[in-house]
Amino acid sequence: MATIAFLLNGTPQRCNASPDTSILTLLREHLGRTGTKEGCASGDCGACTVAIGDPVANAQSFNSVNACITPAHQLQGRHLITVEGLAKNSPLHPAQEAMIECHGSQCGFCTPGIVMSLFTLHNDLIQRPAPLTPERLEATLGGNLCRCTGYRPIRDAALRMQDIPFERPQWYDAALPASECNSESLDPAATDTFFAQPDSLAALTQLRLKAPQARLVAGATDLWLESTQRLKRLDQLIDITRVAELLAIEKATLEQQSGWWIGAGVTYTQLEPLFEEHFPAFAHLLHRLGSQQIRNQGTLGGNIANASPIGDTPPVLLVLGAQVELASVKGNRRIAIENFFLDYKQTVLAVDEVVSRIFVPQPTQNSELRVWKLSKRREDDISAVLGAFSYRVIQGNLRDVRIAFGGMAAIPKRALAAEAMLEGRPITAEAFRAAQQALDEDFQPMSDVRGSQHYRQQAAKNLLERLFLSLSTPDQEVMLHAYAH
Secondary structure (H helix, E strand, O other), rough: EEEEEEEEEEEEEEEOOOOOEEHHHHHHHHHHOOOOEEEEEEEOOOEEEEEEOOOOOOOEEEEEHHHHOEEEEHHHOOEEEOHHHHOOOOOHHHHHHHHHHOOOOOOOOOOOHHHHHHHHHHHHHHHHHOOHOOOOOOOHHHOOOOOOOOOHHHHHHHHHHHHHHOOOOEEEEEOOOOOOOOOOOOOOOOOOOOEOOOOOOHHHHHHHOOOOOEOOOOOOOOOOOOOOOOOOOOEEEEEOOOOOOOEEEEEEEOOOOOOOEEEEEEEEHHHHHHHHOOHHHHHHHOOOOOHHHHHHOHHHHHHHOOOOOOOOOHHHHHHHHHHHEEEEOOOOEEEEEEEEEEEEOOOOOOOOOOOEEEEEEEOOOOOEEEEEEEOOOOOOEEEOOOEEEEEEEEOOEEEEEEEEEOOOOOEEEEOOHHHHHHHOOOOOOOHHHHHHHHHHHHOOOEEEEOHHHHHHHHHHHHHHHHHHHHOOOOHHHHHHOHOOO
């Protein structure tokens, strides 16, 4: 057990909790705050949505997260807002008032989470005023499922709340407790359970050396399912979310290539501005990577180190030629990301190493990037197949072709045979047919609940067909929806 000091709706709290206690469990079972509901216990439905103060921005900026899969110990020194606190000693919050006026509450089970997502949107509109576009509203509510299918009045409430007078609650000005990162010396032999929270890379690598069996946790968007879905104990955890070196994005030059070092602890939400400017196709993928609650917690380094064959970012990083830096007490080493994955959930990481940062090269002149994700739901779903394509068109011929897929093998993998069929070739149906046939040499996918072997093989070939149509008819829209570029 370790102590967590944080603010709950403006009120200081000190709680003792085991390492694998989630925010949801802390609220409902330790503190008796039952307004936050448990729905799926996997970060899919949003019924448990709460808001956490963003220490990177300012004390009055809040991010929505899924309480069911967020470690309670990450609240240390932060401000947690739940549905009970929105109208604390004040009139209803505009999000609550609008949901009432627009009849947005159906059975009410999902309503607290929806209200909290609307709260973060309302607060963001105050902090960073901008038009409430359909895309922005869709992103806000994309992680909240209404089982009564009442989305129209909920959308109406989101639009209505901007016109309701807002009285700033007193808890906005509550002073945060000291953020004391837990990086004390650790003797794994002396304790069976611990939650360590180092604040430097040196402290992290020392902990990794002393406790190689401990699980590393950042966003916990996948790891925590072992607790909620498989009922496993997570007794020894090392949290990386306070390690300063892992939270930076730095412009740099590596091997005469300009690009960016992205810390392993940088979240998808923090990556969006960079990718919107330099990698629009990658930025669009982030919009489909889970929900806003997931993007606020999930990290690029976690998606890589997790080594899932259906992780969304590795195929894109493969075609961009990214490199991964691994850190230990012995020093750092750098490896091309295509050499990082060995087999299903296996990587080159040594037991005393951590992923510290990722180098993403800046796009070269005339280079193009296309990324397409296939999933059962358009949003907030795991990929069945994901294809990433990088290339240049020089005098009508394809150059520097790189193709990678997720969901087609035990690891994210480049399609080397298909690449060879397109490299230096003109954009013709014949060349792309040869590339499609070469995919049979590159991949022999497996069948599972997300797709059969035949579906995956055909889907990958169809993505190559989509690329051909995009290149041969550039003035025509080949997507079903403009938002799905």
